[in-house]
Every structure is written in C-alpha cells, then in structure tokens.
Amino acid sequence: MxxxxxxxxxxxxxxxxxxxxxxxxxxxxxxxxxxxxxxxxxxxxxxxxxDSKAQLLEDIARLFLDKIAERIQGIAEMEDLSALEKTNEYFRQVNSYKEQRAAEVSTILAGMYSGGKNIQLEHAIFQYGSKRIAPLMTEIIRQGIEEGEFGTEFPEEAAEMFVRLFVINQNQMSELFFQALQQEKREEAEKIVDVIKRKYQFFQQLLEDTLGLEKGSLVLQEVAEETVNYLLKALDAR
Amino acid sequence: MxxxxxxxxxxxxxxxxxxxxxxxxxxxxxxxxxxxxxxxxxxxxxxxxxDSKAQLLEDIARLFLDKIAERIQGIAEMEDLSALEKTNEYFRQVNSYKEQRAAEVSTILAGMYSGGKNIQLEHAIFQYGSKRIAPLMTEIIRQGIEEGEFGTEFPEEAAEMFVRLFVINQNQMSELFFQALQQEKREEAEKIVDVIKRKYQFFQQLLEDTLGLEKGSLVLQEVAEETVNYLLKALDAR
DNA sequence: TATAACAGACCGACGGTCGGTCTTTATTCC
DNA sequence: GGAATAAAGACCGACCGTCGGTCTGTTATA
Incomplete structure (x- = not known):
C-alpha cells in the first residue's frame, strides 16, 4: 500500500x-x-x-493554459514593446518552449490530436483558453489599434478567433507532424512537410487579416521553418 | 410486435x-x-x-450535409453566375431554407448546440462537411480567382476554412438565438440581438478576408437582418 | 484525535452481442 | 399463373462485460 x-x-x-x-x-x-x-x-x-472524469479534463486544460497565460501576461507587461512586437514575441516563445520540451512531450502532443480522437480535450482547451487567454489578447489588440498597426472594429471577437485559430493550427500541425514521422518513404514524408509549410503560410495570412495587420507583419514563417527543420532532423535520425 | x-x-x-x-x-x-x-x-x-451509436451520428451528419451539398452543387452548375454571385446565392438559400423549416427545426437546432453539449455532433458535421462541401467550395473559389474577384493563393485551405467558419458561425448563432429566447426581460434579449448583429458583421469581414474579397461583397448582413427580424417576432409572440 | 488520504467492494446504467423468431422477397415446381 | 418452399433480411429481448461513480471502512498525518 x-x-x-x-x-x-x-x-x-x-x-x-x-x-x-x-x-x-x-x-x-x-x-x-x-x-x-x-x-x-x-x-x-x-x-x-x-469529482468526475470530466473535471480531470478541465484540470489538464487549465494546467496547459495557465502556463501559456503566464507567458502572455509577462509579454503583455513589457511596456517598451509595441502590440505587434508582443504578438510576435509570443509566437517565438511558444515555439522555443515546444522545442525545449520536445523530447518529453512531442509524442504525447502528437498522439493527442492525431486522428481527431480527442475532441473533448480540444474542446476543453479552447473553452478554457477563451476565458483565460482571449481577454489578454483583447488588450494587446486594443493597444495595437491605438498604435495604428492593428485594424479591426471587433477586438473581442478578433481575440477569440485568434485563440480559436491558434488551437486549430496547433492541432493540424501536430497531426501532420505525427503523420510525417509515420511515413516509411522519405518522399511521402517530404510531401507532408510541404503541406505544413503551406498551412503555415495560410494561417499567417488569416491571422494577419483577423487582426487587421499588414501582410508579412507576423513571424509565423520563422516558426514554420524551425518546426520543419526539427521535423527533418527527426526524419534523418530514424 | x-x-x-x-x-x-x-x-x-x-x-x-x-x-x-x-x-x-x-x-x-x-x-x-x-x-x-x-x-x-x-x-x-x-x-x-x-453498427454503433457513433455510426448513427455519422449518418445524421451525412443526412444534413448531403442536402446542403446538393444545393451548392445546383448553384455551382448555374453557368451564368459569377463566383461571388454563387457564394451569395448560397447564403440566401441556406437562410430561406432555415426560415421555411423554422417551425419544425428551430427549437431542435437551437437546443442542439446550446451549452456546447454536442461537440460530437459538431465534430461529425465538420468532418463530413470538409469531405463533402469543401471540394465544391474550392471550385467556386478557383472560378472566382479566374474572374478576378477572389484573391487567395490557397484555394483548398480557404475552402476548408470557409466550411469551418460557417459551422462555427452557425453554432454560435443558434446558441445565441436560443439564449435570447430564454431571457425573461426584453431588455436582456435585445442585448443578445446586438451581439448577434455584431458577430455577423465580424464573420462577414472574416469570410471576405479568407476568400480575398472586397469589403462588403458578401450579403451576410441581409441574412443577419432576416435572422434578427425572425427572432424579434418570436420574442413578441411569447 | 480529528481529518485528510486513501482502499476496494459495490451499484445501476451503459454500449454492444447473440441466438433465435417473424416478415418479406426470390425461386421452384406444377 | 399460383401455391409451396427456401433464402434473405428485419427484428426481438435476454444477456454480457465495462463504465463512471458511490459508499463504507481503514490508514496515515498534523
């Protein structure tokens, strides 16, 4: 015992x-x-x-998102950064965090979203993310509008959509990442790498549109390259 | 027996x-x-x-979306319409269909999405919608690009996002619709009506951005007005 | 010694299976 | 063509293992 x-x-x-x-x-x-x-x-x-199995799920979602929220909070409080710089700083931090922890969490994260078998977790994460993260993002957007770099009449809606798109993107990328590793032929794996690149481009544009930013303002392309490089290394190491 | x-x-x-x-x-x-x-x-x-409870869910999703797909198919085959006209025609048809059938299905649909209690159904609908509807939408977008009214480098991704946003919008609106009807005070209900209007505006802009259309190209505002009028009537009739 | 941290037997309800019955349709024979 | 028969498919309901969750009791900690 x-x-x-x-x-x-x-x-x-x-x-x-x-x-x-x-x-x-x-x-x-x-x-x-x-x-x-x-x-x-x-x-x-x-x-x-x-109290229940569902409450465990909530707890897991909270655990994930509280960490992310702290990071955003930290970035949001950097007073010498513009709203756009804050947004991009966030992208960079999330990525470096993922790379640091890749060894321990990559398989979990990959499995987490693969095959759409975890809608419940996905939903829990979005749900709590809307509550916890969207308000922080709203403030950044408001700052950006004042500074003239962001351009939307709907800060709250844009923030919520930002979170939504971010989660969707994360899931799609994790799934593709996992799929690529599953491929036996190098050729097939590299096709998926191209899909990843393409998706990142699309998401960057969509996020820029959502926030009313100039084309090319966000640095998601950087993030994409790092992700792809990491994936290619993993493919070599097999 | x-x-x-x-x-x-x-x-x-x-x-x-x-x-x-x-x-x-x-x-x-x-x-x-x-x-x-x-x-x-x-x-x-x-x-x-x-074979299973889950298969019943798939069947329901297919039933819903095959009807919608037929409509889109029909619109897509109208050769004298521009891609933009086709898209707007679709919005109008969906709305008129919803209004026709409102009496029989409105409460069902409203309850269906309220409280996020039907993620599984939501997921099944999006899943099958991606397969069934996105390809049709991709063709319309391609046509629009040729005609010069649509402007995106990612027709497939845009089509899939279009479906996704459409489902999200539908769910949010159904939920708000239901919420409004639940309110006891007229004042509170009309606040929700304003939220609905606002969301529709946001979604119109986002869809236009996704497809690379000029601002104000889509007629979602028309749809919004009809929905709101219908809701206000329902509130009066209580 | 009161209370928080466990243990594990137990519960009703769940999704799904199985052997068998009844209805409908196809085939055969005259 | 119509009755007899056989094959196919619709349907029944008792039954199974497992599930999420409860309850009563025991052990450790402050």
Missing amino acids: SKAKKPEVRKMEIIQAALELFAQDGYENTSVNHIIERAGVSKGGFYHHY | SKAKKPEVRKMEIIQAALELFAQDGYENTSVNHIIERAGVSKGGFYHHY
Whole structure:
C-alpha cells in the first residue's frame, strides 16, 4: 500500500497517467480504471481528488493554459514593446518552449490530436483558453489599434478567433507532424512537410487579416521553418 | 410486435428520435436505450441497422450535409453566375431554407448546440462537411480567382476554412438565438440581438478576408437582418 | 484525535452481442 | 399463373462485460 502523498503530487501522477492514455487511446476510450491502474491509485483515491472524469479534463486544460497565460501576461507587461512586437514575441516563445520540451512531450502532443480522437480535450482547451487567454489578447489588440498597426472594429471577437485559430493550427500541425514521422518513404514524408509549410503560410495570412495587420507583419514563417527543420532532423535520425 | 419496415423508414424513425433526444440531452447523455424506446424499436433492431451509436451520428451528419451539398452543387452548375454571385446565392438559400423549416427545426437546432453539449455532433458535421462541401467550395473559389474577384493563393485551405467558419458561425448563432429566447426581460434579449448583429458583421469581414474579397461583397448582413427580424417576432409572440 | 488520504467492494446504467423468431422477397415446381 | 418452399433480411429481448461513480471502512498525518 502506498503511503499518503501531498494532493499536488498525487494529482500530477494522475494527470501524467491520464495524458499518456489520452494520447494513446483518446479521452472517450480511456477509462478511469485504466488511469488509476497506471497512476497506482485506487478508485477512492481518484475520486477523493476529482469529482468526475470530466473535471480531470478541465484540470489538464487549465494546467496547459495557465502556463501559456503566464507567458502572455509577462509579454503583455513589457511596456517598451509595441502590440505587434508582443504578438510576435509570443509566437517565438511558444515555439522555443515546444522545442525545449520536445523530447518529453512531442509524442504525447502528437498522439493527442492525431486522428481527431480527442475532441473533448480540444474542446476543453479552447473553452478554457477563451476565458483565460482571449481577454489578454483583447488588450494587446486594443493597444495595437491605438498604435495604428492593428485594424479591426471587433477586438473581442478578433481575440477569440485568434485563440480559436491558434488551437486549430496547433492541432493540424501536430497531426501532420505525427503523420510525417509515420511515413516509411522519405518522399511521402517530404510531401507532408510541404503541406505544413503551406498551412503555415495560410494561417499567417488569416491571422494577419483577423487582426487587421499588414501582410508579412507576423513571424509565423520563422516558426514554420524551425518546426520543419526539427521535423527533418527527426526524419534523418530514424 | 411491429411489422418489418423498409430500412430507410426505420432509419428515419431512429434518426428522428435521436435528433430530438440529442437536442434535449446532448449526444453523450443520450443512451441507445432511450433512442430505441422513443423510436419504438428493439435493441436488436437498432444494431441491425447501425453498427454503433457513433455510426448513427455519422449518418445524421451525412443526412444534413448531403442536402446542403446538393444545393451548392445546383448553384455551382448555374453557368451564368459569377463566383461571388454563387457564394451569395448560397447564403440566401441556406437562410430561406432555415426560415421555411423554422417551425419544425428551430427549437431542435437551437437546443442542439446550446451549452456546447454536442461537440460530437459538431465534430461529425465538420468532418463530413470538409469531405463533402469543401471540394465544391474550392471550385467556386478557383472560378472566382479566374474572374478576378477572389484573391487567395490557397484555394483548398480557404475552402476548408470557409466550411469551418460557417459551422462555427452557425453554432454560435443558434446558441445565441436560443439564449435570447430564454431571457425573461426584453431588455436582456435585445442585448443578445446586438451581439448577434455584431458577430455577423465580424464573420462577414472574416469570410471576405479568407476568400480575398472586397469589403462588403458578401450579403451576410441581409441574412443577419432576416435572422434578427425572425427572432424579434418570436420574442413578441411569447 | 480529528481529518485528510486513501482502499476496494459495490451499484445501476451503459454500449454492444447473440441466438433465435417473424416478415418479406426470390425461386421452384406444377 | 399460383401455391409451396427456401433464402434473405428485419427484428426481438435476454444477456454480457465495462463504465463512471458511490459508499463504507481503514490508514496515515498534523
């Protein structure tokens, strides 16, 4: 019998186990019994910390997004940056974070979105993201409008759409990334790399339109290149 | 014991029952037992026609979208219309269809999306919509580019995004529509009406940007007005 | 010693299966 | 052509394993 642990520790063990299983089988196909087996905790233990399986999902979404929100908060408070510089700084930070942690989370993230098997998680993330991130983005957009670089009559709507598009993009890219790694023929994998590049271009334009920015203002292209380089390296290393 | 029926008839009975229950309780909270009870068919009967509950969902999505696809197909084949005219014609048709059928389906549709309780249905609709509708839209966009009115380097991506945005818009509007009807105070309801108008404006701009159209090219504003008028009438009639 | 952290037997409901029955349609024989 | 028969398909409902969640009891910690 395992001894009692601090709630945060146990919760993290449960979350870790759940994440791995969600990535493998999806939220729906992962039972609470599987989760507790992997986490090494009993039914009673699980339901002592969580009221329901759905609440665990919320907790996971919050965990992800609170980190991101902190970063954005930090960027938003840099008073010597323009709104556009803040936005681009955010893109760079998210990417460097992903690259740092790639080894530990890439497979999880990749599995997370592959095959559209995790709509619930996706939805939870967007839901909480709208609440947590959209308001921060709204402020940045407002600043950008004052500075004259952003141009939209609908800051709130644009911010929400920004979050939405970001999540969609993230999911699509993760899925393509994973697909590329699955390909046996190098040729096929590189076709997918081209699709990734193309999608990034499209998303950059769409985000610029959404925020009313000049074409080429955002640095998503940089991000795309780094992602592609990382993917190509991974393909070589196979 | 009820006599044997043609598969299409039974399937429609099952779909009808399922739709009503999905609208009321959401997909997840609706059990197969409830569906078969309402449809007046046995467990074995249900699983004779459908391999799983999920397959029923796919069937429902297909039913919805095939109708829409036929309409778009019809519009796409009108050779004397420009791509922009085709797009706007589509908006008008969808709206007139919704108004015609409003009495029978409005409450169902409204309940369907309210509270985000039907992500599965939403996902199924987008999934099948991408396959069925996006290709048709891609062709219209290509035509528009040739004619010089549309301006995007990414016709396929734009088409897919168009479908995506359309579904999102539809869901948001249905939810707001429902919310407005729920309000007790007229004042509160009219606030929501303003939100609806605002969202429509935003979506029009975003769709125009996505397709690379001139501002004000799309007639979503017309659609918005009709929707709002219909809603106001419904509020008066309470 | 009170309380938080667990354990695990247990519950009703769930999605899905299975052996079998009844209805409809196709085929055969006269 | 019409009755007899066989094959096909629609349908039934008891049943199964598993699910998310509850409950009562035990152990550790402050």
